[in-house]
Amino acid sequence: MYRNDMTRKEIERAFAERSPDDERLIRSLENCDRRHFLSVSMKFFGMAAAASIVPAHAFTLVNVANAAEGGAPPFRFAYVSDTHLYAKGMDHRFAKAAIKAVEDVNALDPQPDFVLFGGDLAQLGKPDELALGQQILKGLKAPVRMMVGEHDWYLDLGEKWKSMFGDDHYSFDHKGVHFVVLNSVVEKDFWTAKGYSNEERMAIVSGLDDSRQSPFEVGEPQRDWLAKDLAKVDKNTPLIVFSHSPLYKLYRGWNFWTDDAEQVQAILKPFKTVSVIHGHTHQLLTNRIGNIHFHGMLSTAWPWPYAPKGLPEYTVQMYRPDPFNQLDGCGNGTVDVIAGGRVNKNYSLWSRNPRIVTAKELEGKSLPGGGYKGPSY
Amino acid sequence: MRHVAARILGGSAALTATAALALALGVDSGNAVADDVLTRTVWACDHRKQVVVEGVAPDAKLDPARAQLVADILSDLMRYCEEEITAEVGLDQRITIRANGKVYERWTPGAPIPTLRVSFGEPTDREKAIWQAELDKLVKEGDRLFHSDEVGKNGVACAMCHPNASNTHPETYPKFQTQLKKVVQLRDMVNWCIQNPLEGTPLAADDAKMQALESYILAQRKGVALEIGKH
Numbered sequence: 001m002y003r004n005d006m007t008r009k010e011i012e013r014a015f016a017e018r019s020p021d022d023e024r025l026i027r028s029l030e031n032c033d034r035r036h037f038l039s040v041s042m043k044f045f046g047m048a049a050a051a052s053i054v055p056a057h058a059f060t061l062v063n064v065a066n067a068a069e070g071g072a073p074p075f076r077f078a079y080v081s082d083t084h085l086y087a088k089g090m091d092h093r094f095a096k097a098a099i100k101a102v103e104d105v106n107a108l109d110p111q112p113d114f115v116l117f118g119g120d121l122a123q124l125g126k127p128d129e130l131a132l133g134q135q136i137l138k139g140l141k142a143p144v145r146m147m148v149g150e151h152d153w154y155l156d157l158g159e160k161w162k163s164m165f166g167d168d169h170y171s172f173d174h175k176g177v178h179f180v181v182l183n184s185v186v187e188k189d190f191w192t193a194k195g196y197s198n199e200e201r202m203a204i205v206s207g208l209d210d211s212r213q214s215p216f217e218v219g220e221p222q223r224d225w226l227a228k229d230l231a232k233v234d235k236n237t238p239l240i241v242f243s244h245s246p247l248y249k250l251y252r253g254w255n256f257w258t259d260d261a262e263q264v265q266a267i268l269k270p271f272k273t274v275s276v277i278h279g280h281t282h283q284l285l286t287n288r289i290g291n292i293h294f295h296g297m298l299s300t301a302w303p304w305p306y307a308p309k310g311l312p313e314y315t316v317q318m319y320r321p322d323p324f325n326q327l328d329g330c331g332n333g334t335v336d337v338i339a340g341g342r343v344n345k346n347y348s349l350w351s352r353n354p355r356i357v358t359a360k361e362l363e364g365k366s367l368p369g370g371g372y373k374g375p376s377y
Numbered sequence: 378m379r380h381v382a383a384r385i386l387g388g389s390a391a392l393t394a395t396a397a398l399a400l401a402l403g404v405d406s407g408n409a410v411a412d413d414v415l416t417r418t419v420w421a422c423d424h425r426k427q428v429v430v431e432g433v434a435p436d437a438k439l440d441p442a443r444a445q446l447v448a449d450i451l452s453d454l455m456r457y458c459e460e461e462i463t464a465e466v467g468l469d470q471r472i473t474i475r476a477n478g479k480v481y482e483r484w485t486p487g488a489p490i491p492t493l494r495v496s497f498g499e500p501t502d503r504e505k506a507i508w509q510a511e512l513d514k515l516v517k518e519g520d521r522l523f524h525s526d527e528v529g530k531n532g533v534a535c536a537m538c539h540p541n542a543s544n545t546h547p548e549t550y551p552k553f554q555t556q557l558k559k560v561v562q563l564r565d566m567v568n569w570c571i572q573n574p575l576e577g578t579p580l581a582a583d584d585a586k587m588q589a590l591e592s593y594i595l596a597q598r599k600g601v602a603l604e605i606g607k608h
Contacts, residue, residue, distance in 0.1 A: 209540035
C-alpha cells in the first residue's frame with residue numbers, strides 16, 4: 001500500500017516515523033470500504049504532510065479505493081526475468097543476481113499471488129543451465145508461472161525446456177483475469193539451409209545484434225490457438241498476456257520486435273482491457289497501442305541500452321546504468337492488478353529508486369516526462 | 378593521400394615493394410636513357426613492367442648476375458598490377474624507376490633505402506578496395522572478439538551489454554572516468570570491462586586483440602562527431 005510513486009527513501013522514512021496510531025490506521029486499511037478509505041486517506045495526507053513528504057498524493061492509495069468500487073479484486077503478482085544463467089555454479093555473477101531476485105520476491109509481505117518468470121532462464125539453452133535456473137527458482141515461496149525465451153529454446157528447439165517446465169504456451173484464470181502465456185520467440189528456419197549446428201544456431205540467436213537470425217514471431221499455429229482460447233472468454237474480462245518479446249515492433253535489429261505483432265494485436269483488440277508484460281528488453285519500457293498496455297520487465301543479469309530508434313512515446317528512459325555497479329539497471333518487480341483489470345507496473349531497480357508506471361499514466365498521449373529524444377547511447 | 382612504396386635493398390640489390398603509407402619524396406622529370414647507349418629490355422608477362430638494362434645489346438644474352446637482378450626487379454614490380462612501370466639499370470648500377478611515364482626514384486647501391494611515391498594524386502578504386510578490405514578484416518576480427526566469450530573467463534561477452542557496440546561512446550574518450558578517478562582512454566575502459574564483468578585478463582595496448590576490439594568499436598561510430606571528455 002505504500003507503493004505509489006514514492007521513492008524507496010520516502011517509504012522507509014514513512015515507516016520509520018510512524019506512530020502507534022498510524023500503525024492502527026495502516027492495519028485498518030486491510031478491510032477498507034470506500035467511505036472508510038476517504039477518511040483514512042485524509043489522515044494519511046496529514047501524516048505525510050507532518051512528515052514533510054512531498055508530494056502527499058503518494059499516499060492516496062488509489063488501488064485500494066478502486067478495488068472497493070467493484071470489478072476484479074486487486075491482487076499482485078511478482079516477476080523475475082532474463083536471468084541468462086551459465087552452468088558455472090552459484091557463485092557466478094548471474095547466478096548470484098538470480099538468487100537476489102528470489103530473495104527479494106520472498107521478502108514481499110504479503111506474498112504475491114504468483115511469480116511470473118519472463119524467459120531467458122539460460123544463456124545458451126544448455127540442460128545444466130536450465131537445471132541451475134530451476135534449482136534457483138525452486139527457492140521462491142510463491143507459485144511460479146514459466147515463460148520461455150530464445151536463450152532457452154534454440155539449442156534443442158525447446159525439447160529440454162518443455163520436459164522441465166511444460167507447454168511453452170498456455171492460459172489460466174486468476175481472480176477474474178484471464179492470463180495467456182505465449183512463446184513469442186519463434187523464428188523461421190534460418191539454420192537448415194546454411195547447415196548450422198544446434199550450437200551455432202543457439203549462438204546466433206543468443207547474439208542480440210546477430211543479423212543472421214530471423215525475426216521473432218508468435219506464428220500461425222499459436223495465433224490460431226490464441227484465437228480459440230480467447231473465443232471462450234467474455235470481451236469484458238481483463239486480459240493479461242505474457243510474451244518474451246514485446247508484442248509490437250520496436251527495433252528489428254535487436255529483435256525488440258514481434259514480426260506478426262499486428263495479427264496478434266488484432267486478436268487481442270476486441271477485449272476491453274488488455275495488458276502485455278514482456279521480457280527480452282532488460283529496461284524500463286512502456287507502450288500503449290489502442291486498448292493494449294505494454295510493459296517491459298527488468299533483467300537480473302544486465303541492462304540493455306535503449307534501441308537507436310523506435311522507442312515509444314510512452315517510455316521514460318532510465319539514465320544509462322553505471323557499468324561499475326553490476327546491479328545498476330537490473331532488478332525484478334511486481335505487477336499490481338487494479339480494479340477493472342488494468343495494471344500498475346513496478347520496476348524494483350536494485351540500485352535506484354523504484355519506478356512505478358500506472359495504468360492512469362498510460363491514459364494520456366504519452367507519459368509525463370516521456371517521449372523519445374533521440375539515441376540514448 | 379596514399380603512396381605505394383618501393384624499397385631497394387642494398388646488399389642483394391634486390392628490389393622489394395611493400396604497400397604502406399609512406400613519406401612522399403620529390404618527383405623530378407628524370408633523364409631518359411641516352412640514344413647512343415645500347416639497351417636490352419626484358420618485359421614482364423603482363424606487358425606492363427619492363428626492365429631496361431643499359432650497356433647490353435638488344436639481342437644479347439644477360440650475364441647470370443644481371444639476369445637475376447632483372448628477375449628480382451620484375452617480380453617486385455609485378456605487385457603493382459595496374460601500373461606501367463619501367464626500371465632502368467644504368468651503366469653506373471643505379472636503378473631508375475618510372476611509373477606511368479614519370480620518374481619517381483633513383484637509387485644508388487649503398488645509399489639509404491628510399492621510400493617511393495607510386496600512385497600520383499588520388500588513389501585508384503582498386504587501391505581503396507584493398508585498404509578497405511584490410512580494415513574490414515581487422516574490424517571483423519574485433520566484431521568476432523566482441524561477441525565471443527574468449528576475451529573473458531566467465532562466459533560473458535562484450536556485446537551482451539553493448540549490442541552493436543552501443544553505449545560504448547568511443548568518441549567521448551579520453552575523458553575523466555569518474556569511477557576510476559582519472560582520465561582514461563577507450564582501451565582502459567575495454568580493459569576494465571574485461572577484468573570485471575568478463576572476469577578476464579587485461580590486454581596490452583598493442584595486443585592484436587585490443588587493436589581489433591578498438592577498431593570494431595570505433596567502426597560502429599563512424600561519422601559521429603568527436604566529443605572528447607563528454608559525459
